[in-house]
Amino acid sequence: MTTIGFIGLGIMGGPMAANLVRAGHTVLGYDLGQARVDQLVAAGGRAAADAADAATADVIITMLPDSPDVEAVALGEGGVLEHAKPGALYIDMSTVRPETARRLAHAAAVKGVRTLDAPVSGGEPGAIEGRLSIMVGGLEGDFEEARPLFEVLGATVVLVGPAGAGQTVKAANQLVVGGTYALVAEALVLLEASGLDGKTGLDVLAGGLAGSRILELKRESMAERRFAPGFRIDLHHKDMGIAVAAARDAEVALPMTGLVAQLVAAARSQGHGALDHSALLKVIENLSGRAPVKE
Structure with a gap:
């Protein structure tokens, strides 16, 4: 089982994180809304103190509204790349600009962090039921390592190309x-x-x-x-x-x-x-x- 830092527990991220908990993983959840964190804790997850705390996990997942949000959380002061361990796998499952995904992949590589862009389709019902379609950009080895997590979250999981291709x-x-x-x-x-x-x-x-x-x-x-x-x-x-x-x-x-x-x-x-x-x-x-x- 994997320790996962999950940042962004909204309509999509909340049920996705809960599904990972039910699959037996340790999930450190963080969101700006404390009620969303409390809901994950009630489902068996753990509360991260902040994004930096969540970023210390083996796998970090972000599920955020837009490119500026992802860039702030990933690249900003106290963000994911500042605190992630070398060799950690950072999966952004938000929907952002392809160039944002490529920029994150480059910045992460400098830090020794591996990345996948893995946006999803299926809406809230798909997130709750674990039947999302997940389109992934990145390296094949990193994709195969993440596949067991993706298969908890989705029914269709495909590596579609290099960094940015998922977006x-x-x-x-x-x-x-x-x-x-x-x-x-x-x-x-x-x-x-x-x-x-x-x-x-x-x-x-x-x-x-x-x-x-x-x-x-x-x-x-x-x-x-x-x-x-x-x-x-x-x-x-x-x-x-x-x-x-x-x-x-x-x-x-x-x-x-x-x-x-x-x-x-x-x-x-x-x-x-x-x-x-x-x-x-x-x-x-x-x-x-x-x-x-x-x-």
């Missing part, structure tokens, strides 16, 4: 997810505006070629206008920015990605940033002049 694949994932939510929202608005029952229509779509994981999990809540966050619009807005920047760096044109990024930005500017990303439905309703149904 590029996650950007591709997020543009597909955002686009699918937008199209499901449009389908629901079309069905209801045509006098049909939206939920029944989405049930039919889910059973055919249009079926998707999003329709499987979210068609009922979208039809009922329930937008409790599993993954917030604010975070998807950040992720679409990463996707657009990655396209620019790769010198490719992704017109649908640009459109979806604008729809997500509109959702945020309309005050829906704290809602689930399925709340793209609210933007489509507004564009169509449809009176939104109150949650």
